[in-house]
Amino acid sequence: MNKITFKATLMPLLTLLLVSCGAEKKDNAKPTAKKPPNILFILADDQGYGDFSAYGNTILKTPNIDNIYRESTRFNNFFVSPVCAPTRASIMTGRYNQRTGVWDTWKGRVSMHGDEYTIAEALKDRGYATGLFGKWHLGYNTPQRPMDQGFDKTLEFEEYAKDTATRVDPIMKTNGVLDPRKGFLTDVVFDDAIDWIEEKSKEDQPFFAYVATFMPHTADKPQVPIEYVEPFLKNDTLVRHTAEVYGMVTKLDENVGRLMAKMKELGLDENTLVVYLSDNGPQMQGGDNGRQERFNVGLRGEKGNVYEGGIKVPCFFRWPGKLTAGREIEAMAAHIDLLPTLVEIADSTDLKLPNPIDGISLVPTLFEKENMEHTTRAYFNQWDRAAVPELWNNVTMRTDTFKLVNGKELYDISKDPYEKNDLAQVKPDVFEEMREATKAWFNDVSSTRGYETSYTELGSPAQKKLTLQFFDRNDKGWPLKILETGPYTFTVENVNPKLFPKGAKLCIEIGDTLVKKDIVKGEDQVVFEDVEVNRGLQNFTIYTEGYKTPKIGRWNQEDLGYRNVIIEINE
Secondary structure, three states: OOOOOHHHHHHHHHHHHHHOOOOOOOHHHOOOOOOOOEEEEEEEOOOOHHHOHHHOOOOOOOHHHHHHHHOOEEEEEEEOOOOHHHHHHHHHHOOOHHHHOOOOOOOOOOOOOOOOOOHHHHHHHOOOEEEEEEOOOOOOOOOOOHHHOOOOEEEEEOOOOOOOOOOEOOEEEEOOEEEEOOOEHHHHHHHHHHHHHHHHHOOOOOEEEEEEOOOOOOOOOOOOOHHHHHHHHOOOOOOHHHHHHHHHHHHHHHHHHHHHHHHHHOOOHHHEEEEEEEOOOOOOOOHHHOOOOOOOOOOOOOOOOOOHHHHEEEEEEEOOOOOOOOOEEOOOEEHHHHHHHHHHHHOOOOOOOOOOOOOOOOHHHHOOOOOHHHOOOOEEEEOOOOOOOOOOOOEEEEOOOEEEEOOOEEEEOOOOOOOOOOOOOOOHHHHHHHHHHHHHHHHHHHHHHOOOOOOEEEOOOOOOEEEEOHHHOEOOEEEEEEOOOOOEEEEEOOOOHHHOOOOOEEEEEEOOEEEEEEOOOOOOOEEEEEEOOOOEEEEEEEEEEOOOOOOEOHHHOEOOOOOOEEEEEOO
16 A cells, blocks of 8 residues: 555554454355375475575576475465474464464574464374474473474474584484484484375375475585585685575475475375475574675675565465465565464464464465455564563564664655665654554563573473473573472483583572582583472573683683483383
């Protein structure tokens, strides 16, 4: 729309969106199929618009992903969160990520509450077999694991199991059990996805395969086999980090091609919906890998911020014979819309969901029953790397016409897609009304749960042994819900006595219980046996007493001299 009267149109719409957008659709908006379609959902990691040859990258070639692009109905204004875990939480739940307990990528702020209702649970309830292959990043112990959230089969990368873990011969987890593999990480993920799909193709049951690749997210070396990087190193216009990213995208494209070829070989094409998108814009910063010069079709910003380059991603829906190949949709859509969309495609007779959602079904516009171009929507987004997010820190509100950034800048995004001309002083009424709407949204999503990190269950029959990840503790430690009174054994891994030249004690504290043990030269574990723990909500923490040699570890964080904590109930 060319002109918005916010008090007349936007505020009632905002109220509707904040309550629930899961309304049932008219019968004439429902797709028909002989049986529910299989759903193959491919989620790339940090792949921006410029990482596709279909979008004008003249150096990088992505023929297999480009085939999906050409054969799909495409959303040209599709939005996600600035970083991965919040995006994944919204994809899984159809809710703004702040409602789910996920607002960052570490320090406990990545653990989605177990009572969230996911796409996997919704599809499983409608008769689907469900499989996750790759990156979950929404919690590491019950009740947050993918196997607790509706997935029958799970294959995850246990990146943090050992400090030497890499993408070569990766340490994986299959349905929660450590499963070391040979080969390269992306190949392993796609191999298992292909095997599972082939197995399910022999059964008279639809499947939901969620293939969440780690590419082209930058990582500790090696990022990708060198033979994929070498062709790009010959190009003098590319810095090495960009060459490595392009090598990762090439590897990703190769595996997408393998997967799509298998789907065709198995005769699954005609009744399989393929969804392809990325979790955020391209990562330009690379730590030790160096900053990139990365093509991003002129969009302002990058991963981590709320300008278009950080939150606008390609989104393809491919279903031969059901969706129009090459059709482009300009209407705004977002990650929160995926759950209601897939639920309606899976079973248009049962749209009921146990949790209120923020998204809307895209079925009417996908199947050309209704035109979303005239639908007035407001979409909000924030990522604040803080224990308690603040309103005007890295937040945006967007409509089809205007975009407010950080409560300071206003753009007519319909005419200024590259966000160059700030209109905050030119359109003060629009500016102030969008600020008020953003405040209302922020207060609403913040009040759903607040910003206390989700607890892990200890003593659950679903998980007898759990691992507390070193990077995932909040500022106070790990919140635990003790379901069964101890005793428990606590094993602290990767202890480094060399950092404590004068000796030191390792201390664990849970509730009112405090236990200390010496760090012994030459031993890389400290085991605390028969620790009594009472039922209820308890906080667990770990620390050392004694002088420690300063040392910088992973992600430029202080190496604490220990790593993960394994907790196991004594039988």
